[in-house]
Amino acid sequence: MADLFSSQQGNYQPLAARMRPRNLDDYIGQEHLLAPGKPLREAIVRGQLHSMILWGPPGVGKTSLAKLFAEQAHARFESLSAVLSGVKEIRAAVAVAQQERMSGRKTILFVDEVHRFNKSQQDAFLPYVEDGTFIFIGATTENPSFELNNALLSRCRVYVLRGLQPEQLQQVLQQALDDKERGLGASDIRIDPDSLMTLAQAADGDARKSLNLLEIAADLADEVGDHKVINEQVLAEVLASDVRRFDKGGDIFYEQISALHKSVRGSSPDGALYWLARMLDGGCDPLYIARRVVRMASEDIGNADPRALPLCLAAWDVQQRLGHPEGELAIAQAVVYLAAAPKSNAVYNAYNQVMADVRSQPAYDVPIHLRNAPTKLMKSMDYGAEYRYAHDEPGAYAAGEKYLPEELADTSYYDPVDRGLELKIKEKLAHFRELDKQSKKQRYKK
Known part of the structure; x- marks a missing residue:
């Protein structure tokens, strides 16, 4: 009587192992x-x-x-x-x-x-x-x-080496169905071309997975006379728990999050939604995606549309509160909003440049006029003596005032783009700079 320890069981090889190509002509x-x-x-x-x-x-x-x-x-x-x-x-x-x-x-x-x-x-x-x-x-x-x-x-x-295309996987599966020596040919298993393509597509570029799915389907196939049939019901059962290739922490993981980010940056809602769906379908933690989406709001949208950041934070909160699947819809809403929003990386660039300068340059002193003077000694040293309170100035702007260390007095980091709200910010800062120039001219005249 055959059991788990019989020679029959011991000689078993999965279909994928039996169907390894024997020469280059077999290799697909x-x-x-x-x-x-x-x-x-x-x-x-x-x-x-x-x-x-x-x-x-x-x-x-x-x-x-x-x-x-x-x-x-x-x-x-x-x-x-x-x-x-x-x-x-x-x-x-x-x-x-x-x-x-x-x-x-x-x-x-x-x-x-x-x-x-x-x-x-x-x-x-x-x-x-x-x-x-x-x-x-x-x-x-x-x-x-x-x-x-x-x-x-x-x-x-x-x-x-590249993942196999569905048409190539269909060839792999057909080889296994036809081969009477190593494959399933002796079992006379029948499956229509559309169903075979469904199996091929479910394998997600993986020949081993495609053959494993076919082997399971063959075991579950309905017997009709002297042959077996893999029908839609069998396929549904085989593919019920199918999970796409994702590999958290591996190349595919980083490739897909990169594709999502670049689709948002490139103003493609369709691309962004597709890669979001691929990651969720592959088992990625939605909260990880939510965190990355918040980063996108600051890095690629910035002040061109300041509403993007609170919207993304709200989507993160919804995911934490509601979970699957309602929370994922909120993330999708945020992703589409980001993709359609005006883009600016001006804050991102300015921040990186400032950090680079801070790390590479000396630790310059805070200018005397910007220092607080909570003690008599500090007041006697003129801490804050020449500080101009902006609210008391015309238009609440102290024209000509300096806020950087003296060594960096004329440095400019933030350069707003001419899109979205940053267009208005750009115009306002340009107005302030013009006021600074006029203030400087007036000081020279004196």
């Missing part, structure tokens, strides 16, 4: 690297080994590509997972590669999730990559520029 996607005549394809076909980093999202064929490289070059394929391995496993892999080298055979050491190795673990590969003990192929979903040592990067070529 990455035409920018593997189309006829492309350097990487030529290197694989000729077995011209070199160390590389394969950078791309999950399920795009990084491991499969490394295995094809090894098979074409008749090299031993040694695999490590940075999630499960440490220096001990690295040393063991090096020992195997050294033995293979002595017998005249090359070794490809494939390291999955290589970005999870720390600096010292990555450094452990360097001498063996350098002396040719093995050909190093690292796979990562994270940006190698940030996650890998420069020393390791300098010894490897970086190839960027």
Whole structure:
């Protein structure tokens, strides 16, 4: 009687593992690297080994590509997972590669999730990559520029793999349905093209996920005579808990929040709403987005529309009070408002410039006329003696008064744009500057 520990269960391989491409003709996607005549394809076909980093999202064929490289070059394929391995496993892999080298055979050491190795673990590969003990192929979903040592990067070529398009995933799924040896061909499973495309789109560029979804759907398929049918009801059940690729804290996370921010800055409500929806659909914490939206209000809208900031703070408050889904609608309202609002980064630029000057220049003294004089001693030292109370001046403006340290007296940081409310601010400040000039001329005449 078969059970969880039977040989039948022990021999089980997921459909995604069984359907790994056996040659370049089976490999789907990455035409920018593997189309006829492309350097990487030529290197694989000729077995011209070199160390590389394969950078791309999950399920795009990084491991499969490394295995094809090894098979074409008749090299031993040694695999490590940075999630499960440490220096001990690295040393063991090096020992195997050294033995293979002595017998005249090359070794490809494939390291999955290589970005999870720390600096010292990555450094452990360097001498063996350098002396040719093995050909190093690292796979990562994270940006190698940030996650890998420069020393390791300098010894490897970086190839960027892209998420598969729905049409490509549909090919992957059709291969699995047709293949009687490794796939589902022997089960005579039927699914119409539109439903197959639905599965492909749900996989979000991930071939492994698409095959996993197909395998689940095949298990749930309705038996009709001598064949099985994957219908809309089955698809609905399979996709009920589908979650889009998001990867909080990873590249995709930062790419999407960047896209949201730039859509707001570029005055595209449609783009801003799309990326907001993508992040929420992927499981991003709405409160994180709310905080970022508040930042956008100050950085990109500023005083061109001062209503933007309190509106965004209100949306944040609504999310905290009401939660899902009402709060998310308030965030969407704020995002659309920001995208449609007049834009100004004048305060943002002025603040950054002031901070740069404060950090790079001496700590200048507060001018005497701006200092308070709460004691007799301070009054005797003329603290605040020449200060002009603006409310007592014509138009509540003390023309010619200086408020910066003497060394920076003529410096200007804030330059309002000619959009939204800042246009009025710009005109008002220009008027004040004209009054300052007139005041200066009058002092010269005296």
